[in-house]
Amino acid sequence: MSVTTSIHEATAADVSKAVQKAHEAFALYKATSPAQRVVFLKKIAEEINAIGDSLIAITQQETKLPEARLKGERTRTTNQIQLFAQLVQEGSWVRAIIDTGNPDRQPLPKPDIRQMQMPLGVVGVFGASNFPYAFSVAGGDTIAALAAGCPVVYKAHPGHPATSDLVAQAILKAAKDTGMPDGVFSMVQGGIEVGQSLVNHPLVKAIAFTGSFRGGKALYDTAAKREEPIPVYAEMGSVNPVFVLPGILKQKGKAVAESLATSNRLGAGQFCTNPGIVVLEQSAEADAFLDVYAASHKAAAGEPMLTETIYNQYNQSLQKLNMMADLKMIACGVKGDGAALAVPHTFVVDGKTFLQQPHLQEEVFGPASIHVLADSREQVLEIARALQGQLTASVWGADTDWEAFASLLTVLQEKAGRVIINGVPTGVEVGHAMVHGGPYPATTDSKTTSVGSQAIYRFTRPVCFQDFPAALLPAELKNENTGGILRMVNGVYTRENV
């Protein structure tokens, strides 16, 4: 197998056909039982594993990502599928709420009202370049939508077409083998026009996207201008600010510098959680921190990037930063043998300049970071308040720091989806409690996550059933709680029958 596999470039008509088929599948797919959906999801994981290491080999060719990383990401992806399978199997995720009626209430009888989360309809998913498995064909968005009961039309990222094709075949085989309706999943390959057709199709009810700010914002704007606007869940990355407080700088500033420098270079800096801004109060310890950080980057070799476009954009960003008089470059890594390798960079700027130049908050996708030296604790807070929305914000502190910086933590909770103490932002744990999201411009919808089980709610809405005869209610809302799911009944959480 090789990357020369012929990849079909979709037309608007192909997109329309895929969406139409998905819409027809919806009526059947949403009627499948949780047990049936669990079998389907688990089969997807099985089929991905069944491709074997030829998948890893193809993806290595397409993305230049190392084998170990790809094997880890494959495991993460199939674990994620298992997490959603568990969620659907347990069943309480539908958030069943029952308020029983009372025909004798005065002055008017009280109706019987029941609600649960139901699938939205056809979902369009746009994959990312930097996670060819976990944020791609069978990534979090696709699996969350399928778990919720929504058919998916997936637009492949052009960075790894053959990988996408293999994983799409795995999903299609799983769907067929487990008796899912034709059209429950389709993949289209193509560029911006294909993407626009997908967002504009009247039968598409939600869009999920992981990628650049420009790409995500364009989809958001398109969707908002539709005759029927639809939600767009675009995860557009961020600079993931890190605050290193005076106490910990004294205690183990050098170790923190090493951790952050390594995190900044991880995967050639191609993570949306890459720590791109580090804020410190001026001090001798801050200088020592910078020395260690800079030395670490200087000693590091350049690494290949995912695509030539990303490599070129990284270098353009560096050029722009290098031209700024107020910004000092304090480290440049090892250039290597002339190949197109992303070289680590470190810059320093003072707090006042950073506050005056909001463009310094723009994401640099690659192994580079800007270190901001604040002239006071108050200026540290001012910088925190001036931050745009972020996926993550991190604080490194010692026990002695927290009292003085209590309000910093409060401010960062308003700025980010995830706040981390004494840890690096790279590495997004897949679980129930994860929030991989955050206020704009990190995402276009701060109310959801793209990683973890709660991502299922991107693709559902509550539907309310009033005075339904028992036979017509969904299983989750009948008096007899056959699934034993947790429900709120007349304001009380219970797994009992009504």
Added chain:
Amino acid sequence: MSVTTSIHEATAADVSKAVQKAHEAFALYKATSPAQRVVFLKKIAEEINAIGDSLIAITQQETKLPEARLKGERTRTTNQIQLFAQLVQEGSWVRAIIDTGNPDRQPLPKPDIRQMQMPLGVVGVFGASNFPYAFSVAGGDTIAALAAGCPVVYKAHPGHPATSDLVAQAILKAAKDTGMPDGVFSMVQGGIEVGQSLVNHPLVKAIAFTGSFRGGKALYDTAAKREEPIPVYAEMGSVNPVFVLPGILKQKGKAVAESLATSNRLGAGQFCTNPGIVVLEQSAEADAFLDVYAASHKAAAGEPMLTETIYNQYNQSLQKLNMMADLKMIACGVKGDGAALAVPHTFVVDGKTFLQQPHLQEEVFGPASIHVLADSREQVLEIARALQGQLTASVWGADTDWEAFASLLTVLQEKAGRVIINGVPTGVEVGHAMVHGGPYPATTDSKTTSVGSQAIYRFTRPVCFQDFPAALLPAELKNENTGGILRMVNGVYTRENV
């Protein structure tokens, strides 16, 4: 007291001042304990009741709504406040999720991840004309936002300025008496410009609106074009289709006709849940149904409407319908003594015409309905599929009807926020399970409700805490579950400590 109370017309500067004050209040208000917020909410209800019946008298003058209706609505409004107070007191609404860490995990330690819902920030609320209490100053949106921990800047509806002023004073007194921060609630009076200033203010983080499609859509478009787009929860009404199936038509078609005609005239038809479209299969029983419905409307007297604008719009809508050749007017109520009274109207159209003319789905705000006679069961389904998004959809059926019309119920669940069996859509029960929402154009966000306790989630987003020392975690996420709230801990729902 009289309606001549001087009402201050706000300027953009007033709006900006109110939002700035609200933003400053946010830091303090979100730090209040659930117990403190409960005291505040209950005090609001108490202060509204303390105004006494002079409030009812003023509102009668401003809205022409009858005394009994207003007293009922006042009770509903204070009950709604109590519901949110209970929700905050019980505490589980924050959806705490805890995935504990494992430092020994290989190849990497597992971090400790915890999430809960946190308030968004300053919320702008636009009140409705047709519910001067329940969807106005201290209505569902204001109270849900305050319950969530968000300060509110409220834009009063010009239809009842003196009422708004009295209720605003009640909230302000409650805030002061219970030690809430200055600025936690403000009211501005004014027109479209004041509203636009509110939506465009960078410190406003969400908008809630109840009113017309035109008004809601304008706010949605404005918010989408902001430098930082924000969510707009606009409830814009709908035509609330009703399907009357053959079996029940035979069984008790005339009683159903009486119920629906009464529901259509309730409050001079000025409810967003007013049943505006009734779909029937052609039959002798359908004709009998129409006769009873028409007779009921013909015998009914016109009633005053909320404002002159609404009255004029109602008559313009009627004129437009009367001019349509394919639409037959079969009932016109009693005109009365020449005052500006909304006269009930009934129209009939065949299914084919209805399908060809989508504008017949536009809401007529007033006591009018269009009855669609379908030529077959298949056409009934086709009409259901052609419907736009609705707040409600109702089906009247007998036991013998359900098998043949199973797919009708499925389709309606995709079209509406609430599906009702054998009941009228008017009357929105305030409880935990209610969904007063639905797909566009009924609302701009089908994922939330504007009535019932779940409305609190309009004004929150999940925030994730990674590896926080116990002392720095919010109370809801500490190992010791002092509030005894329901939490998901490592995938299991429990009220135990971690």
